[in-house]
Amino acid sequence: MNAGVNSLIHSLVCLDAAELIYFFEHLATAILEAIIMVNPATNRKNGRRKKVPKQIVAQPANAHPFSALRINGRNPVKHPFPLEETLAVSRGKINTIPALQQVLQTIRIDDDCKQDSKTIIHDLIKNNLIKIMKEKCEIFKKHYRDLAFVGSFYEGLKITDADEFDLNIVMKLPFGAHTPYEVCQVPKAPGHMSIKWDPKYLKKIEKSCSENIRPTFKWVDAQGYLLTNKILQYMESLVAKSVAEYNSELYEEDQISITKNGPALTLWHQSEDISVDLVPAFDFPARDCPPPPFKDPSMYCHPRKNMRWFIVPKPLKQHGLEIAWRLSFSEHEREILYDLGWVKPAIKIMKRIRDIMDWRTPDSYSLKTVALWLLDYGYLTPDDKLDFAFEKMARGLMYYLDKKKLPLFWDPRFNKFEDMNPADCKNKFNFLDKYLRSEKDIVELCELAAEDSEDEDDEFYD
Template sequence: MENKLHNIIRNHISIPEDEISRNNQILASVLPKIIDSMKKKDPLFKAMYRRTFYGGSYYDGLKVGKPEEFDLDLLLDVPKYAEPELLSSGYPGFVKVRVNKYHAWMKQPEATPSYEKFAKLFDSQCNLNTEKTLAWMEGLVQKSLNDFQNERVAPQITFSKSGPALTLHVSESNKKIMDIDLVPCFVFGSDKWPKGFRSNPVPSKPEFFIVPKRPNNCKKQEQSHHWRLSFQEQERELISDKMMLKPTVKLLKIMRDMYEDRWMASYYIKTVFLHLCDQKNEQFWKSSLTHVFKTTLRDYKDVVKNGKIPYYWNENNNLIANISNNCIENFTNRLERLLQELEKNPENVESCLRKKCATKLQQVYFFFSFQ
């Protein structure tokens, strides 16, 4: 089983080096030009822009499939002299942001004219407004792209939006190369670490982000007040240097895709493993891939069976609270059958599973054959 699992990683999940190199080169040529254009077009963006964080499964080392989707966070600063304050939003995992002394700060000599437009991102109570922030960024990205396209150089870039992401669709000769999701985030340091959340387990990474995304089922009149917290830098550190963790996550994601369980977001799987990092010692992750895979597959099944994947940073937030009991039951039953077959018939698992599964599911079980 060990050799077969490693072959899956090597042959079915590993990303071709030539595609990685090509896409990284294109990304490196496109992104700086767009950000420089954004700085030139908007003094507020130039004053607030801190850096770009390269996030998502690709940069976490958890990507399966081709390297054609990139998640990038544009990190912005709120001036500390304006005294931003993170407030409870009433929804676990989310906060509101109030800028307490913006108007007083703007009267001081250290306040530059660049920040005059910042007030347009507030509501009447000086709360940062997600809809206004996204509208501001959308307009700025579109203007910058117009300049890029006017140069009439490859590659070609079109633009769309989905949730908090502003997506750049990059193509050459009308063939898609990649999508780049740009998400505007505000970045805060350890002095603003939110109350009621897990304390920072990675002191060397003191910063966290807030994302303009509202919680599910929030009241309509509150939709623009909520910001989702993001601890991506800490999460990346927590899952690093654990030898068989990332290969196992990739195997579970491949299974998820084959089963077409689209409700099981990649972040839900990652969250299960963040909790497992607390529960398992370092030696466990150095075990064989077979042992780590079978053990964590069982843990994964038990967690989902209970209908609760607690958000790692605030366990009052159940990430799958809105998933139907029927979906959860079907999902856990499939995993249970797979576990039983792996235990009973490892030498003949492909033929055993084919007798019991629909044609679509045979694609998953093929990976676990031992012919």
């Protein structure tokens, strides 16, 4: 009982004022519905059922997370910058929708190609590589949970061939499910958190564990913090050995090569011309709230959907931050953007414009972050037609370029544009401003984006 109360208190502490209002309004709804189910007569007067007050009517089961969060016009999270009236979209006599649809036609991926690639990935990674990894390492066999399919392909945001995929190799936290640990902020690394065990307790349980599992105790430092570099070294070594065994039984043209890119190990299947980025990750259930000031991700999906969130070992430039783990809410983001009318097509058109202009920044996740903020603030909506959705996306990006600051959606302390050159921000702002002055200019931009390019490669962006 005490553990449940403590968990509830911790979750409530993570909420801001608007989210607390949302929580208690829906708590009132749940209590009212429970009373009705237990004794329907208590909700009747003169033979008629009382109406539930409008302000606490529960959202339907299929309601979109953003619409479910807006109660009487309130938004759950305050936007870091007030969206000004200068972002207003107007329409003249020229219909830009056909031109925008032409861009979408240019970046459409063949459905058969998608399915063939997914089948190859499933067979290569799940049926072969993971199986070999389990056979070669008792630690991996004990801690492996499953594969999480993440990235632009699985979100429906990829705009090039179905030849690049992102997979998280999800593992259980070491030292057993019942070993208590502490989750903490990392002040010098917004967007990250740390995990810490009691060193004395770890030494105690290390003596009783089997010999082949003891190497996991090297994954933490003297203070009990889980280290990103140790996990990356472990995974890199295991994957390399497993790929070597996989290749030993194949002809050269069917073999897999490995390269390293940040936290990801990139596997390239030569004969199929497909690459897969593998990233080790640990997952947490929806009931576990990440440390503040992170938003509670459960607020952005239906309570019946048990969405996980992840931590991944993304190396940081600063030394001494091996304890910092990047938080990832890929499942929540995919759910948020699911079935949102023309929102995802608008993001894809922006990605196409970026690639045609050979912009290395903003990256794909930054463009998605722009959309998440605009949706959360109510500026971009699922009811927008394609022309409005695209122009709002473009003007929203201009807004953040002008501010030279794009806060991470889940932790606004982290600026996605921190490394962007101010002059670069200004140039991209001016480019978009030039092509958003009239419908004629938008059509011209679409014609530019619809042009074919033999040298296109989305490898650096997705």
